[in-house]
Amino acid sequence: MAAAHRKIVLTCVGGALIYDVIKALRSAPDFTVRLIGCDADPQARGRVLMDRFVNVPLAETDQSNYLAAIWDLVKEEQPDLILPLSEGESRVLAGVRDDLRRAGVAISVSSLEAVTVMTDKLTLMQRLSSRNVHSLDCMAVADEMELEAALRELGYPNRSVVVKPRKASGARGVWVFDAGVKEFRPSSNSRNSGIGDRDAIVQQVEEAGLSISDRVAMPFVKGPIYDVDCISVDGTALDVVPRLRQWREALSSASSGNRVEMNVAIIDYCRELCEALDVDGSGDFDVVLDEDGQAVVFDAGTRLSGSVGGAVVAGANIPAQLVRVLTGLERIEFDVRDGCVIRPFLTFAEIPNQNQNDLL
Numbered sequence: 001m002a003a004a005h006r007k008i009v010l011t012c013v014g015g016a017l018i019y020d021v022i023k024a025l026r027s028a029p030d031f032t033v034r035l036i037g038c039d040a041d042p043q044a045r046g047r048v049l050m051d052r053f054v055n056v057p058l059a060e061t062d063q064s065n066y067l068a069a070i071w072d073l074v075k076e077e078q079p080d081l082i083l084p085l086s087e088g089e090s091r092v093l094a095g096v097r098d099d100l101r102r103a104g105v106a107i108s109v110s111s112l113e114a115v116t117v118m119t120d121k122l123t124l125m126q127r128l129s130s131r132n133v134h135s136l137d138c139m140a141v142a143d144e145m146e147l148e149a150a151l152r153e154l155g156y157p158n159r160s161v162v163v164k165p166r167k168a169s170g171a172r173g174v175w176v177f178d179a180g181v182k183e184f185r186p187s188s189n190s191r192n193s194g195i196g197d198r199d200a201i202v203q204q205v206e207e208a209g210l211s212i213s214d215r216v217a218m219p220f221v222k223g224p225i226y227d228v229d230c231i232s233v234d235g236t237a238l239d240v241v242p243r244l245r246q247w248r249e250a251l252s253s254a255s256s257g258n259r260v261e262m263n264v265a266i267i268d269y270c271r272e273l274c275e276a277l278d279v280d281g282s283g284d285f286d287v288v289l290d291e292d293g294q295a296v297v298f299d300a301g302t303r304l305s306g307s308v309g310g311a312v313v314a315g316a317n318i319p320a321q322l323v324r325v326l327t328g329l330e331r332i333e334f335d336v337r338d339g340c341v342i343r344p345f346l347t348f349a350e351i352p353n354q355n356q357n358d359l360l
Helices: 018-026 045-049 063-077 087-094 097-102 112-118 121-130 144-153 198-208 264-277 309-313 318-327
Strands: 004-011 031-039 052-055 081-083 139-141 161-165 175-177 194-196 215-219 225-233 236-245 258-260 281-289 295-301
Touching: 004 018, 004 063, 004 318, 018 031, 018 045, 018 309, 018 318, 031 045, 031 063, 031 318, 045 052, 052 063, 063 087, 081 318, 087 097, 087 112, 112 121, 112 264, 121 215, 121 264, 121 295, 139 144, 144 161, 144 215, 175 198, 194 198, 225 264, 225 318, 236 264, 236 309, 236 318, 258 309, 264 281, 264 295, 281 318, 309 318
Parallel strands: 004 031, 004 081, 031 052, 175 194
Antiparallel strands: 139 215, 161 175, 161 215, 225 236, 225 281, 236 258, 281 295
């Protein structure tokens, strides 16, 4: 019996670890793929790995033309599936999810309501609290007065507090207020993130000309952190694979390694999250174990995590499974190597013949 064939549109193919997703899809034993990649950067590194690459407008700043480009791709390629790899595109594509499905195109995006809730850290915590799912206390921060009120309410200086943008990702603009750190210590990747006491951070914010608006404050929980890859259908989690972070720096914008840990408490908690948030497709949760050993989420995404390749190495090919679940192929039970340790490395990748003269 011939293997199934799937045409897949991948968005945001310029990420540093894009090869892991491509390799995962092309290595599936039960289907072959035609990959159509798109990105707002015409020089996105992943372009050379695609069967076809299309330069598209930036979704969040040019939504109308971005969607027009996606619909053009749908008409030309008639793909089976769209896999968004950025939160910004997930938010935009969620608005046309039902239209795409009526056109015969599956898409790994939850409903517009679910995406809106999950990609805003304030509404995420509010939704979980309303559904009686263990979550962090949080407060909106729009100006310096609200910042002071949030610090006071959340227990600073006796307790560390983290303040970060409601919608940004990649550890951008994350400030950890720790009364024991008298001078601002920026994270190694910059991105306007760092740790310090109240005076040090306020001074840094003023000197850098940063805005305090549109942020959320919540307790800073020191504990083991897990990146959790999920596949869910209408709120029911089918696959949940937790990876314990093994990072030199907590505020890093990119993974420096994990250990797969099939921790039952983490898995059960993420099943709760998928149900409470009505996740439909991929889910990406950042979960920490608090001082009582309870799992609690501090960030969520509605796309494949950038470090999903770690799960693939351990035997859980999440990208390929997502294709199966969303396009009607038989789901495969994973044989996950619990305890598998993963580190990211630069590697060489074979390039399709038609791209052999496209140099990086």
